[in-house]
Amino acid sequence: MKALVPVKRVIDYNVKPRVKADQTGVDLANVKMSMNPFDEISVEEAVRLKEKGVLSEIVAVSVGPTQAQETLRTALAMGADRAILVDAQGQDLEPLAVAKVLKALVAEESPELVIIGKQSIDGDNNAVGQMLAALLDWPQATFASEVEIAGGKAKVTREVDGGLQTIEVDLPAVITVDLRLNEPRYASLPNIMKAKKKPLDVKELASLGADVSPRLKVLKVTEPPKRAGGIKVDTAADLVLKLKNEAGVL
Amino acid sequence: MAVLVIADHDNAALKDSTHKTVTAAQAFGGDIDVLVAGQNARAAAEAAAKIAGVRKVLLAESAELGQGLAEAFDALVTPLMANYDAVFTPATAQGKNLSPRIAARLDVAQVSDVIEVVDASTFVRPIYAGNALETVQSADAKKVVTVRPTAFKPAAEGGSAAIESLAAPAAPAKARFVEQKLVKSARPELAGAKIVVSGGRALGSAEEFQRVIEPLADKLGAAVGASRAAVDAGYAPNDYQVGQTGKVVAPELYVAVGISGAIQHLAGMKDSKVIVAINKDPEAPIFQVADYGLVADYKTAVPELLSALG
16 A cells, blocks of 8 residues: 655744744745654654555655755655655745645555645644545545554544544545654664665656646735733742732632 | 634534634624534524624534534535635634635635634734744635634624524545544633643643642633643643644633743743743743743642632
């Protein structure tokens, strides 16, 4: 069974994003970039499924800039078998456009499973997996914290409002992963070396024939309002007095 | 113009996030209909009919809708959208599950997690875990929007909309419900609570989390939350997580106990009216957003706080 694992190159999660002075976006020049943390979890899950013998091939894909090849090499070093970069030539594609590109890749690769992070930590849209499932008319299992695959079905435990829900979906399906599904491995040095020899195809965005026209125009990007600095209190009793008399919340 | 609001409810009761999403829809403009999709959900539909400004309530019931399967919502809502210019859904886990699926069906770019409706095509939403706010203008003919409930005031009660029953389309066969394990609690729900007490990794164990956080929450009539670190370590259930990737809360009072204040966590609580931080590390980033900081070990500070509360 083959799995397609989309990964995104994003600002490293330890870097505090800075809004550009001209309000056109967040400054990404000379900023450390990494694989979206949720996508690391989906790559890890795919590798574990391959280690269990459930998957036979893992294809990591990215729709992004040329530098996303580094992100794909990371996925290869973690255990993906080959990689495809769809070079977006500087365009920052919206989730709907990414889902359409992925749909075109699914048509070429015919995977039985797409396993993808539930959201990227830059756009925070939480949409691509669900949109891809809709475009393919596949079932979706979002926010997975446990995945079992057997007999052409995936049994997925999901993080939902109020607790956990388990659903079963027929394959092919899209699974989006949540934080507690697994703890991603660090790629070992020998695996990083091996990853350099694994195949990485680069495709032109136009060659896939997907409609990637933007629907949303970003008018401005601004800093959120800052909270005014607070005060330190010395004792718990003092705290309670201030909450009652000053803040009026007790 | 007409907007469809997809209600957040547990069949028996309507959640506050529905009222807040109606407020967001009012800023968009036009007639507002509320869809209550579930099973044995008439009570929730009756509550939705009482929201002021709602034109009518649509009630659709089936086992699959009651189980919250996205495919069932897709089959129900997508054809309904012929009658609407926009669909607004609260950005809860369920809303995030179903809304993008409907957006893709309609070939619309969803506007996610909106915190302000500027006009019928312009919206403000947080990006980069709330470290930046993006104002976007949608060129799509129909708008698909998820709404961050904490950013809007609840719509008032006082309406008397008619309830119209809809037939639920045939069940999708490719996804099936197996089971559900919900955390049972007599405390207020985290997302809508007036006071939230959250614990962090400093608590060190699930037992300690319960021993320290729960009595304080009970004393204050508060909901219980947790940092991602505490949830990852298994001290608290996933449903307690406050942060960028968990629940976003904005209570009157947020009490952070033993939470350092990672960006991830701050993104989920920094819009609280009053923030209290109890942490023994005076350099913890949580103090930068706290209105009242108490630099102390929670082991002594929380019992003192309990006795000061009387």
